[in-house]
Amino acid sequence: xxxxxxxxxxxxxxxxxxxxxxxxxxxxxxxxxxxxxxxxxxxxxxxxxxxxxxxxxxxxxxxxxxxxxxxxxxxxxxxxxxxxxxxxxxxxxxxxxxxxxxxxxxxxxxxxxxxxxxxxxxxxxxxxxxxxxxxxxxxxxxxxxxxxxxxxxxxxxxxxxxxxxxxxxxxxxxxxxxxxxxxxxxxxxxxxxxxxxxxxxxxxxxxxxxxxxxxxxxxxxxxxxxxxxxxxxxxxxxxxxxxxxxxxxxxxxxxxxxxxxxxxxxxxxxxxxxxxxxxxxxxxxxxxxxxxxxxxxxxxxxxxxxxxxxxxxxxxxxxxxxxxxxxxxxxxxxxxxxxxxxxxxxxxxxxxxxxxxxxxxxxxxxxxxxxxxxxxxxxxxxxxxxxxxxxxxxxxxxxxxxxxxxxxxx
Ligand SMILES: [Zn+2]
Numbered sequence: 001x002x003x004x005x006x007x008x009x010x011x012x013x014x015x016x017x018x019x020x021x022x023x024x025x026x027x028x029x030x031x032x033x034x035x036x037x038x039x040x041x042x043x044x045x046x047x048x049x050x051x052x053x054x055x056x057x058x059x060x061x062x063x064x065x066x067x068x069x070x071x072x073x074x075x076x077x078x079x080x081x082x083x084x085x086x087x088x089x090x091x092x093x094x095x096x097x098x099x100x101x102x103x104x105x106x107x108x109x110x111x112x113x114x115x116x117x118x119x120x121x122x123x124x125x126x127x128x129x130x131x132x133x134x135x136x137x138x139x140x141x142x143x144x145x146x147x148x149x150x151x152x153x154x155x156x157x158x159x160x161x162x163x164x165x166x167x168x169x170x171x172x173x174x175x176x177x178x179x180x181x182x183x184x185x186x187x188x189x190x191x192x193x194x195x196x197x198x199x200x201x202x203x204x205x206x207x208x209x210x211x212x213x214x215x216x217x218x219x220x221x222x223x224x225x226x227x228x229x230x231x232x233x234x235x236x237x238x239x240x241x242x243x244x245x246x247x248x249x250x251x252x253x254x255x256x257x258x259x260x261x262x263x264x265x266x267x268x269x270x271x272x273x274x275x276x277x278x279x280x281x282x283x284x285x286x287x288x289x290x291x292x293x294x295x296x297x298x299x300x301x302x303x304x305x306x307x308x309x310x311x312x313x314x315x316x317x318x319x320x321x322x323x324x325x326x327x328x329x330x331x332x333x334x335x336x337x338x339x340x341x342x343x344x345x346x347x348x349x350x351x352x353x354x355x356x357x358x359x360x361x362x363x364x365x366x367x368x369x370x371x372x373x374x375x376x377x378x379x380x381x382x383x384x385x386x387x388x389x390x391x392x393x394x395x396x397x398x399x400x401x402x403x404x405x406x407x408x409x410x
Contacts, residue, residue, distance in 0.1 A: 002236055007353035009229055009257030012344050015206075015238050017083040017135040018176050019075065020050070023344055024238060025254045027245075027336050028053045028085060028262040033062070034078040036333075037267055038325040041080045047302060047334040048341065051083040051135075053262040056128055057092035061111050061118075065131040073133035084134035085262075087242070088125045088168075088182075090141040091210075102142060104160070122167035130174050138208060139168035141182040146224070147215040154186035161210070162198050169202060178205035180240060186211060187220040189227035196231035206238040209258065213243030222252060229257035247276065247339055247363035254343055255356070266332035266365070271325050273317045276335045276364035280371040282310075284328065288372065289314035299362075302334035303327075335364055 002013040015022040029036045029044065032055045036044060044052065054074060059065060068077050074084055093100055093107045100109040106121030122140040129137035141164060142157040149157075161184045172179045181204035185191030199207055209228050212221050225241065232239065238259045244250055245263020253261070266276065273285035277297040282289070284296070292310035304313070304327035316324035342359060346352040 003348050005255075005347045005352045006350055008255045010254050010343075010347050010352055011257060011259060012347035013236075013238070013259065015051075015083075015260075017051070017178065019081060019083045019135050022050045022083055022260075024259040025250075025343060025347075026050055026260060026340050027250065028260065029267065029333050030055070030262055030264045031078070031080075032058050032264070034059060034068075034074060036329070037271070038322075038329045039333075041078070043303075043326070043330055044080065044333075045082070047330055048337040049082070049333065051085060052080065053085050053087065054078075054132070054134065055089070055092060056086045056125060056132065057089035057120075059086075059132060060089065060128045061113055065128040069131040069133070075133070083136070085136035085180075086129050086132055086134040086138065088129070088138040088140040089120055090125070090182075091143050091242070093120050094143055102160075104163075106140070107142075122164040123171040126168055126171040126179075130172070130177065133174075134177070136178045136180060136206070137172065137174075139165045139179065139181045139204070141165070141184060141210055143184065143211040143214075144186060145215055146187045146211050147217070147220060149186060151186075151188065154184075154188065154191060157211075158184040158186070158191055158195050162195070165199060165202055165204075169204070180204055180206035180208050180238075182208040182210040182242075183228055184211045185224070185228075187216050187224045189223055192224045192227040193231040196228045200232055200235055204237070206240060206260075207232060207235070209239065209241040212241060213245075213249075213263070218249065218252065221249075222256065225253055225256045225258060232257075245336075246366040247336060248360060248365065248367040250336075250340075251343065251356075251360055251363060254347075255352075266336050267329045270328040270332040273324075273328070274332075275313075275328055276332050277371065278362045278364055280369040281365055282371050284310065284314045284324075285317050286314070290318075296328070296331050297335065297364075300331060300335060300338070302331045304331045332365075339363060 002011050004011050013024050028051050029049050030053045034054055071077050093109050096109050100107055106119055108119050125140040141161040144154055144157045165181045181199040183195040183199040185195040240260035241253050241258045244261045245265030250261050273283050275282050275296050278299045289310045295305035296310055346355045
């Protein structure tokens with residue numbers, strides 16, 4: 001069942017999965033290590049999360065997919081009974097930079113935890129995801145930095161991703177698990193269209209837009225999305241843009257026909273004190289909030305805004321209290337979840353075009369004004385999530401025992 005907005009390519013639909021239905025468009029909170037940082041499953045249900053993402057690479061390394069399978073699979077392991085999607089590990093492996101070597105067989109890499117050597121192939125990635133037992137698994141791919149990769153390399157990675165898509169499909173055996181394929185092609189509209197056409201021809205259950213939400217400009221991303229969606233015209237399968245977390249960017253992609261999103265961004269900035277509120281963003285580490293009686297956002301119905309003042313949260317952040325991270329992560333994820341709900345309702349009722357200016361104005365988060373926080377340093381832009389994290393580190397490679405930085409989700 002798919003409602004298409006009459007004035008744009010935006011769609012509203014229902015994704016049927018073994019652990020429940022997901023109303024789209026929607027945003028998936030990221031639980032990298034089988035937990036959305038600082039939250040438990042009751043928090044996630046209360047803020048309206050319909051589906052979460054977990055990272056194959058991290059769970060394969062620690063605690064190990066076979067252990068999670070023995071403990072009943074990912075749902076039982078983390079106490080979450082709604083749908084779960086796992087990524088393929090391709091993004092995390094490729095972002096290991098010099099710790100990784102890629103070939104036709106797969107990607108050989110050293111663990112960021114202990115330097116141990118591993119080989120990820122399409123078959124291995126699917127085997128790990130079948131053991132983890134999420135509702136949705138994703139084909140193994142080779143993403144590249146969208147804005148700064150040589151065209152020849154973009155083409156080579158795209159063609160390899162296509163061959164790996166076929167191998168992922170052949171390796172997948174679980175009838176109770178959906179498998180999504182990934183279209184690549186960098187920011188070249190012709191390559192994006194070619195990749196989408198190829199992936200569309202395969203019997204995947206959904207189609208991911210990969211290799212975006214990296215170092216490209218919003219204009220480059222929008223053109224890449226438009227070329228991809230044009231090549232998917234008439235295809236009813238769900239479309240998922242991996243790694244996008246800014247509310248305004250998400251609205252732009254929904255209007256162009258994308259249904260599903262994920263990012264660590266709302267949770268990560270919350271841990272730094274940044275609250276996404278109606279019409280902008282504030283930083284609760286700023287002293288000006290210490291005396292404020294009102295909630296973080298008067299328009300928000302989350303458990304933090306219903307019970308606590310900005311002054312209290314500002315105090316918690318300044319005292320480095322753990323509750324600060326939980327409350328503000330709940331708020332930012334609820335802010336985005338509620339926004340997605342408004343977008344869905346507008347598409348379903350055919351009023352998206354009329355409501356779009358207001359939705360954009362109230363979106364909050366990156367790209368919206370800072371509200372009275374002029375003395376705060378600018379946050380790093382949300383782009384750059386795909387920047388190789390070990391470019392000049394190579395900590396594990398050189399044998400030093402200190403832990404390399406964890407390659408986070410996007
Ligand atoms: Zn709130």
